[in-house]
Amino acid sequence: MKIRLFSDEKGVSPVIGIMLMIVITVILAAAVSSFASTTKAQDAAPQATFTASASVADGYIIMNHLGGDTLYLSRIKAEIGAGTPLMTTYMDSASFTLSPDPAYLRPGDVAHIAFEWYDASTWSATTELDDADGALFNSLSVLTGQPFKLTLIDTNTGQTVYSTTLTLNP
Structure with missing residues (x-):
């Protein structure tokens, strides 16, 4: 006899996909923020x-x-x-x-x-x-x-x- 704890596995795949998209977004935001904070804006010369x-x-x-x-x-x-x-x-x-x-x-x-x-x-x-x-x-x-x-x-x-x-x- 086979016992199944979770009978409905349809909701697992979308939850994992959303979590992966959130993690990727956070990593990209951190990378852009890190790059932007290391660049120095050049002062414009008077004309x-x-x-x-x-x-x-x-x-x-x-x-x-x-x-x-x-x-x-x-x-x-x-x-x-x-x-x-x-x-x-x-x-x-x-x-x-x-x-x-x-x-x-x-x-x-x-x-x-x-x-x-x-x-x-x-x-x-x-x-x-x-x-x-x-x-x-x-x-x-x-x-x-x-x-x-x-x-x-x-x-x-x-x-x-x-x-x-x-x-x-x-």
């Missing part, structure tokens, strides 16, 4: 629009802030690039003069980035300048009439705030 010009006679690059975010002097540096192949150098905040407020640059304000100028008559004969004056950005030389790239960089994020190509005017 701004400028007009810019560079003149050997003035001895600096003039940048007029037309609009966008406020830039703080302690958080910006300029990258200057010129030549083929492209050579670059960085100008830190000590090279900047901001007005009217020396600590930050808002729309309507002006920034000056100072550089040294040189006279071709006193420059080394090996540079082949042919009597052209120019500017020295740290050790990078740019001749009068030569285009160069100016990029403002936010030092907190390392991202570009503004970039343009200028021609060094006499």
